[in-house]
Amino acid sequence: MPFDAETREQLLDTVRRFVSERLRPIETQVAEADAIPDEILAEMKALGLYGLSIPEAYGGLDLSMEDECLVAIELGRTSPAFRSAFGTNVGIGSQGLVMFGTEAQKARWLPKIATGELVTSFALTEAEAGSDSGAVQTRAVREGDVYVLNGSKRYITNANKAGLFTVMARTNPAAKGGSGVSAFLVPNDLPGLSVGKPEKKMGQQGAHICDVHFDGVRVPVENRLGAEGEGFKVAMQVLDRGRLHISAVCVGVAERLIADAVTYAKERKQFGAAIASFQLIQAMIADSKTEALAARALTLETARHRDAGCGVTLEASAAKLFASEMVGRVADRAVQIFGGAGYIADYGIERFYRDVRIFRIYEGTSQVQQLVVARETLKRGG
Ligand code: COS
Numbered sequence: 001m002p003f004d005a006e007t008r009e010q011l012l013d014t015v016r017r018f019v020s021e022r023l024r025p026i027e028t029q030v031a032e033a034d035a036i037p038d039e040i041l042a043e044m045k046a047l048g049l050y051g052l053s054i055p056e057a058y059g060g061l062d063l064s065m066e067d068e069c070l071v072a073i074e075l076g077r078t079s080p081a082f083r084s085a086f087g088t089n090v091g092i093g094s095q096g097l098v099m100f101g102t103e104a105q106k107a108r109w110l111p112k113i114a115t116g117e118l119v120t121s122f123a124l125t126e127a128e129a130g131s132d133s134g135a136v137q138t139r140a141v142r143e144g145d146v147y148v149l150n151g152s153k154r155y156i157t158n159a160n161k162a163g164l165f166t167v168m169a170r171t172n173p174a175a176k177g178g179s180g181v182s183a184f185l186v187p188n189d190l191p192g193l194s195v196g197k198p199e200k201k202m203g204q205q206g207a208h209i210c211d212v213h214f215d216g217v218r219v220p221v222e223n224r225l226g227a228e229g230e231g232f233k234v235a236m237q238v239l240d241r242g243r244l245h246i247s248a249v250c251v252g253v254a255e256r257l258i259a260d261a262v263t264y265a266k267e268r269k270q271f272g273a274a275i276a277s278f279q280l281i282q283a284m285i286a287d288s289k290t291e292a293l294a295a296r297a298l299t300l301e302t303a304r305h306r307d308a309g310c311g312v313t314l315e316a317s318a319a320k321l322f323a324s325e326m327v328g329r330v331a332d333r334a335v336q337i338f339g340g341a342g343y344i345a346d347y348g349i350e351r352f353y354r355d356v357r358i359f360r361i362y363e364g365t366s367q368v369q370q371l372v373v374a375r376e377t378l379k380r381g382g
Contacts, residue, residue: 003067011067015074018047023078030206031351034198036085044082044116049075050089051114055098058110065241065303069248073296076252077259080355083249084207088158089113091242092363093120096166096183096234100226105185109164121162123153123186123212124235130154131368133168134178134232138214140169145221147171147184149192149214157362159195159210163188166238167214168231178232183225192217203354240313242363243320244306247299250323250359254292257327257334257352261285265337275337284333292330295323314376321369324359331356 003011022043030036044050052068054060063071068090075083088094094113097105112118129135138151149169159165165186172180186193196211226234262285265276275281302315331353335342342349360366 003063008067008070011061012070012074014047015049015071016077018043019074019078023082027079027348027351030079030081032205034205034208036082036206040082041085041116044086048114050086050116050119052086052090053098054089054094054110054114058106058114060110060114065244065306066300068245069299069303072245072248073252073255076249076254077256079204079206079351080249080253080359081204081206084157084204086116087245088120088122088162089116089118091245092122092238093158093162093164093166095238095241096122096225097185099237100183100230100234101185102222104222105225109185113164118163119158119161120164120166121156121158121212122235122238123156123159123165123167125154125156126152127154131365133235134181136168136170136178136181136232138167138169139173140171140182140184140219142171142221143218146218147182147221147224149184149186149217149219151214153212153214155199155209155362156212157207157209159212160198160208162195165193165212166225166234167212168235169214171228171231175229178236179229181231181235182228183231183234184219185223185225186214186217186219190217190219202357203351204358236313239363240316241306243316243369244299244303244312246359246363247295247316247319247323248303250327250356251292251296251299253352253356254288254295254323254327254330257330257349258285258288258292260349261288261334261337264341268339281337284337288330288333291326295319295326298322314373314380317364317369317372317376320364321366321373324356325366327356327359 048061051060052063056062124133140147140149167184167186168181170180171182192215194213198208198210265281266274268275299319302312302319306312334349335353338349341347
């Protein structure tokens with residue numbers, strides 16, 4: 001639902017205040033504890049953040065893609081781990097259900113997803129199916145009115161908190177690639193489902209990824225999402241949307257880092273002057289600002305096209321490619337502007353440098369985005 005300008009500004013202002021007053025002061029605490037305090041999660045739920053993209057009829061805010069991206073940019077101005085807490089509910093964990101779910105499936109789960117009572121995860125990746133996500137080996141074998149799932153998923157965001165997984169599993173072993181894969185809505189309390197320990201990661205402490213194991217999990221046929229054999233396409237369409245959201249987060253983090261670098265450069269004196277007065281520092285600020293503006297424009301333009309009903313597979317991948325690479329360069333320059341302090345944990349800049357590294361990998365590596373952009377451009381003939 002497109003908000004009018006005033007409602008949109010109110011929402012963005014509320015999120016902006018929440019980020020600066022509640023989240024930024026505890027960034028270090030969250031990173032050290034590798035956990036987001038429960039009261040902060042409760043505040044996120046009360047603000048409606050878990051339901052940004054859920055239709056109003058099911059209790060969500062039903063934001064347009066453009067408005068969702070604007071909110072994601074605001075949330076990018078703090079540790080990305082905070083966004084990850086509700087990010088799966090807004091994106092990859094819920095959108096298969098929103099786009100392809102039956103009325104009964106939506107009525108059963110979406111209201112709880114919108115409030116955050118139910119956390120969701122997207123279970124596509126496996127040990128042998130990363131970029132080649134059509135190579136899913138987890139099996140789903142139909143036995144009467146259930147599918148029996150066996151296999152394991154890897155690096156699944158929020159798996160340790162999820163009450164519902166969207167699982168891609170192979171229903172047709174004879175079919176090669178994605179065409180033999182189907183999608184399933186799998187509640188975490190079904191017997192045979194287990195979740196591994198959170199992995200130790202390079203960054204984004206407070207956000208967790210775990211393996212998920214299916215050992216003879218009996219999933220009712222009515223939990224299949226979309227037609228049998230359509231699971232790969234469900235996943236790809238969910239990712240098209242997710243990639244745009246991630247692009248927006250990258251823009252937000254870049255804007256935060258530029259602001260921090262500018263503040264530091266104005267205060268820090270060397271050779272008798274603030275380092276902001278030096279042209280070599282200014283060049284880094286100019287490059288970062290220019291690239292962040294370009295990523296913002298591409299992301300929001302693509303979001304508007306999606307809202308208008310256009311296919312944006314190419315543009316969403318281009319935005320993800322550009323924005324995630326851009327924020328990597330911006331974080332690198334921020335460390336450089338901070339100098340020695342940029343390498344010291346107390347300043348938080350090295351933490352962002354580590355945090356942003358995953359943006360170039362998850363929801364499709366930069367190389368996968370290049371493949372998609374090239375393939376679509378060739379198809380379009382330019
Ligand atoms: N929207 C709708 N349908 C799509 C689609 C999209 N964005 N992308 C592909 N499809 C369809 C194709 O049209 C094709 O359909 P037909 O069989 O009817 O022709 C089918 O899906 C297979 O597509 P394709 O041949 O392009 O599949 P590939 O195996 O070559 O995979 C890539 C393509 C590499 C792009 C895909 O596997 C991918 O995105 N990998 C990365 C996955 C990822 O992001 N993982 C991160 C983990 S989730 S956090």
